[in-house]
Amino acid sequence: MTRDTDILIAGGGLNGPALALALAQGGFRVTVVDARPAPVRAEAGFDGRAYALAIASVRLLQAIGVWGQVADKAQPILKIRTGDGHAGGGNVPFFLNFDHAEIEEGPMGQMLEDRHLYAAFLAAMNAAPGVTLLSGETVVAQAVDPAGVMVTLASGRSLRAGLLIGCDGRGSGVALRAGIRRIGWGYGQTALVTAIRHDFDHEGVASQVFMPSGPLAILPLKGGHHSSIVWSEADATAAAIQALPDAEYLEVLRPRFGDRLGGIALAGARFTYPLSLSLAERFIAPRVALVGDAAHGVHPIAGQGLNLGLRDVAALAEVLILARRRGEDVGSAVALEDYQRWRRFDSTALALGMDTVNRVFSTDNPLLRMGRDLGMSLVGKMPGLRRHFIREAAGLSGDLPKLLTGRPV
Ligand SMILES: Cc1cc2nc3c(=O)[nH]c(=O)nc-3n(C[C@H](O)[C@H](O)[C@H](O)COP(=O)(O)OP(=O)(O)OC[C@H]3O[C@@H](n4cnc5c(N)ncnc54)[C@H](O)[C@@H]3O)c2cc1C
Numbered sequence: 015m016t017r018d019t020d021i022l023i024a025g026g027g028l029n030g031p032a033l034a035l036a037l038a039q040g041g042f043r044v045t046v047v048d049a050r051p052a053p054v055r056a057e058a059g060f061d062g063r064a065y066a067l068a069i070a071s072v073r074l075l076q077a078i079g080v081w082g083q084v085a086d087k088a089q090p091i092l093k094i095r096t097g098d099g100h101a102g103g104g105n106v107p108f109f110l111n112f113d114h115a116e117i118e119e120g121p122m123g124q125m126l127e128d129r130h131l132y133a134a135f136l137a138a139m140n141a142a143p144g145v146t147l148l149s150g151e152t153v154v155a156q157a158v159d160p161a162g163v164m165v166t167l168a169s170g171r172s173l174r175a176g177l178l179i180g181c182d183g184r185g186s187g188v189a190l191r192a193g194i195r196r197i198g199w200g201y202g203q204t205a206l207v208t209a210i211r212h213d214f215d216h217e218g219v220a221s222q223v224f225m226p227s228g229p230l231a232i233l234p235l236k237g238g239h240h241s242s243i244v245w246s247e248a249d250a251t252a253a254a255i256q257a258l259p260d261a262e263y264l265e266v267l268r269p270r271f272g273d274r275l276g277g278i279a280l281a282g283a284r285f286t287y288p289l290s291l292s293l294a295e296r297f298i299a300p301r302v303a304l305v306g307d308a309a310h311g312v313h314p315i316a317g318q319g320l321n322l323g324l325r326d327v328a329a330l331a332e333v334l335i336l337a338r339r340r341g342e343d344v345g346s347a348v349a350l351e352d353y354q355r356w357r358r359f360d361s362t363a364l365a366l367g368m369d370t371v372n373r374v375f376s377t378d379n380p381l382l383r384m385g386r387d388l389g390m391s392l393v394g395k396m397p398g399l400r401r402h403f404i405r406e407a408a409g410l411s412g413d414l415p416k417l418l419t420g421r422p423v
Contacts, residue, residue: 015161015162015174016174017162017174017175017176018045018173018174018175019043019044019045019146019173019174019175020037020042020043020044020175020176020177020344021037021042021043021044021045021175021176021177021178021179021334021344022044022045022047022153022163022165022173022175022177022178022179023044023045023046023047023179023181024047024153024165024178024179024180024181024182024187024188025046025047025048025049025180025181025182025183025186025188025306025308026046026047026048026050026052026147026149026181027048027181027183027306027307028131028132028135028306028320028323029181029305029306029307029320029323029324029326029327030046030048030179030181030182030305030306031046031132031135031136031138031139032074032075032078032080032135032323032324032327033179033181033305033327033330033331034046034139034142034145034147035078035079035080035135035138035139035142035145036074036077036078036327036328036331036417036423037144037331037334037335038142038143038144038145039078039079039422039423040331040334040335040338040423041144041335041338042144042334042335042338042344043144043146044144044145044146045145045146045147045148045173045175046139046145046146046147046148047148047151047152047153047165047167048147048148048149048150048151049150049151049152050149050150051149051150052136052147052149052150053149058128058129058132059129060127060129060209060281060282061127061128061129061209061282061283061285062127062207062208062209062210062235062240062242062243062281062282062283062285063127063128063129063207063242063282063285064125064126064127064128064233064235064242065125065126065128065131065317065320066091066123066124066125066220066233066317066321067088067123067124067125067126067320067321068122068123068318068321068408068409068410069119069120069121069122069123069408069409069410070321070324070325070408070409070410070414070418070419071123071320071321071324071409071418072123072124073417073418073419073420074324074327074328074417074418074420076420077416077417077420077421077422078138078417079138080131080134080135080138083133083134083137083138084126084130084131084134087126087127087130087236088124088125088126088130088236089124089125089126089218089234089235089236089237090120090121090123090124090218091121091122091123091124091125091218091220091233091234092113092121092122092217092218092219093112093113093217093218093219093220094112094122094219094220094221094222095112095219095220095221095222096221096222096223096224097221097222097223097224098223098224119408119410121218122408123408123409125220125233125234125235125236125242127235127236127242148167151167151168151169151171152167152168153165153166153167153168153182153187153188154166154167154168154187155191156178156188156191156192156302158178158192158299158300158301158302162174162175162176162301162345163175163176163177163178163301163302163345165178176301176343176344176345177301177302177303177334177344177345178301178302178303179302179303179304179305179330180192180302180303180304180305180308180309181305181306181308182308183306183307183308183311184290184292184307184308184311186294186304186307186308188302188304188308189294189304189308192299192300192302193299194294194295194296194299194302194304195294195295196292196293196294196295197292197293197295198290198291198292198293198311199290199291200288200289200290201246201289201290201291201313202248202249203227203228203246203247203248203249203252203288203289204246204247204248204249204252204253204256204286204287204288204289205244205245205246205252205286205287205289205314206243206244206245206246206247206252206255206256206284206285206286207242207243207244207245207284207285207286207287208242208243208280208281208282208283208284208285209235209240209241209242209243209280209281209282210232210240210241210242210243210267210271210278210279210280210281211239211240211278211279211280211281212239212240212241212275212276212277212278212279213239213275213276213277213278214239214274214275214276215238215239216232216234216238216239216241216275217234217238218234219234220232220233220234222315223270223272225270227246227247227248227251228245228246228247228248229244229246229315230243230244230245230246230270230271231243231244231245231314231315231317232271232275233317240281241275242282243267243271244314244317245267245270246289246314246315249288252286253286256284256286260280260284263280263284264278264279264280287314289313289314290311291311291312291313291365291369292307292310292311293309293310293311293362293365294308294309294310296354296358297309297326297353297354297357297358298350298351298353298354300345300347301345303330303350303353303354305323305326305327305330306320306322306323306326306327307319307323309323309326309357309361310322310361310362310365312364312365312369313369318364321409322361322364322365324418325357325360325361325409325415325418326353326357326361327417328414328415328416328417328418329353329356329357329415330353330357331415331417331423332415332416332417332423333349333350333352333353333356334349334353335423336349336423337349356413356415360412
């Protein structure tokens with residue numbers, strides 16, 4: 015039976031487009047089906063939603079031809095500071111500081127706004143001859159047979175492919191329909207996300223302050239005087255804060271934010287994200303693979319969610335492109351097994367690591383606070399260990415797929 019496309023990707027958020035571009039570079043015909051109408055997201059104004067992209071992720075974006083479109087809109091992360099705080103406790107002393115000068119590769123990462131990243135993906139997909147994007151369409155059914163996979167869309171259209179990849183986020187329907195179970199739990203925390211304008215230049219410093227109720231990340235945006243915040247609070251508290259008018263919201267934030275950056279004002283829309291852990295028990299099934307949040311939705315404490323997804327993208331693109339060169343079928347079980355072996359342990363370990371960090375840090379228990387503060391000061395005094403953490407945050411450690419080193423497959 016003829017195939018309409020080699021690979022069908024369900025989900026055109028961020029990992030879906032990155033994977034489509036990487037696979038098209040390797041010679042595949044790829045169709046991306048995304049439930050959201052593309053123009054709505056592409057035309058978004060400044061709203062403060064932004065990602066901390068590790069060096070390795072930036073290299074992948076370079077390798078798939080996207081970084082050139084956004085490089086001048088990104089803010090290099092030159093320093094990361096972490097500390098321990100209480101609302102109203104004054105500016106916190108930062109006891110763990112990381113400086114990009116400690117590694118040769120340059121800035122540890124880049125802050126990039128969602129609107130710029132998505133617009134660049136959209137332009138690149140439209141320009142790539144091998145990629146077809148179907149926006150405003152939803153995958154509702156899938157049926158696997160020995161020769162391929164038949165995917166049905168809500169509009170009634172059916173498409174036949176050799177492989178179906180679920181990039182459809184934490185509630186992945188592709189995983190559900192393939193019989194892949196998930197484990198996970200809610201954190202009882204919600205992230206409040208917005209953009210802040212401040213008087214003083216942030217100088218490329220990203221900071222993370224651990225409050226008893228959850229971490230507050232202050233992430234520098236391009237231009238020096240705006241930062242994006244990811245502020246975690248217990249669910250009920252977050253709902254109450256989100257319901258406040260802007261001026262009162264700012265009053266609650268101010269004692270947590272401190273005055274290191276001078277006066278502050280709200281500068282973007284206000285979003286909330288309920289925080290949970292959601293891990294797929296397997297990343298593959300016959301003619302199916304999961305990538306990004308569909309495989310592992312993690313706590314945003316270390317800003318690693320998208321970076322983890324882009325690692326999946328690089329690994330899966332590499333095994334599929336190599337399988338194609340060997341003349342194997344794109345849905346070959348061997349290639350999919352290689353992908354799962356490469357990614358499952360790494361991402362599950364990282365997800366559970368972030369889970370532990372969140373538990374140890376979102377507490378007022380004096381013993382735990384003392385233990386972790388001691389641990390942080392010790393790490394701060396050991397340059398070798400500090401460099402290790404910087405390389406981890408930059409995504410430079412482990413068995414890296416080629417695209418994460420900036421090389422084509
Ligand atoms: C508060 C917060 C801050 C974060 N900060 C960072 C950070 O600094 N750095 C970082 O690396 N990560 C960060 N993350 C994580 C990052 O946002 C996610 O990991 C990433 O967006 C996941 O992308 P995705 O493409 O896998 O899934 P999603 O972005 O969830 O996209 C899924 C897509 O699939 C589509 N879809 C769903 N079902 C269907 C269907 N049946 N048919 C067709 N389409 C479908 C949806 O419309 C959507 O477009 C943060 C997350 C949160 C909540």
